[in-house]
Amino acid sequence: MSQILSAKPVVQAMKENLQQEVAALKAEGTNPCLGIIRVGARPDDVFYENSVIKNAENMGIIVKTYPLDLDITMEDFTKVMTDVNNDPSVHGILLFRPLPKQLDEEVIKHLISADKDIDCMNPLNLAKVFEGDESGLLPCTPAAVMEMLSFYGFNLSGANVVVMGRSLVVGKPLAMMLLKQNATVTMCHSRTKDMPEISKAADIIVAAMGKAKMIDSKYVTDQTVVIDVGTNDAGDGTYCGDIDYNDVVDKVKAITPVPGGVGSITTTILMKNCVRAAKNK
Secondary structure (H helix, E strand, O other): OOEEOOOHHHHHHHHHHHHHHHHHHHHOOOOOEEEEEEEOOOHHHHHHHHHHHHHHHHOOOEEEEEEEOOOOOHHHHHHHHHHHHHOOOOOEEEEOOOOOOOOOHHHHHHHOOOOOEOOOOOHHHHHHHHHOOOOOOOOHHHHHHHHHHHHOOOOOOOOEEEEEOOOOOOHHHHHHHHHHOOOEEEEEOOOOOOHHHHHHOOOEEEEOOOOOOOEOHHHOOOOOEEEEOOOEEOOOOOEEOOEOHHHHOOOOOEEOOOOOOHHHHHHHHHHHHHHHHHHHO
């Protein structure tokens, strides 16, 4: 019987630790504060904002919101970002994306203070991951994968890990984080030859290709640990991962579900980054 790697106990343990850290910071006179910048009022953004606020408040983190008009100019947006950067009471900044076309994300990612950039937009934080520098804030999805593996006690030292996907958001930074834990990492992508054979030789596979149910039982053995990062439209009003869960679930050592897996940890990683930013201040 495969082990189902649910996010629920991972998140609960993280929240308990963060609540203790927040209490300790408050005892020292620091009130961790998250600033949320939202442009426009897309229903999914508003829903996510409410979810983030609820999570933050449950952990004792103060939230300041900065709702902006959808047609805000780049000049006015830059002023808001600069003000939040310079506000010493705000320790972490979360900017909702995608942004409207008049706002240049390539410029904005350099505007957001690296010290407050809890979603790792600023290239400086990504560069620190590649340098093995642990002083920066970690990208949320790769960090969620690492939290999952750590919580369930998988030893990464010497383990063969296949990372499927080479994006700067997940695949590449995750590979660097795994290497820092002394894993042997193989990166696969859409042009990789014989990916099923490469995958079957791995102790752990992390699927981050962005293709619904792409990975089936041909890619695994009964000793494979499967971490599914994908979030895809399943075509029936629900969403699914990159793993064909029903085909794989009974044929592996362990597997993360979608939903209820890695994605459920990412919001708590945002809170962890905010508390870390407050500590660094």
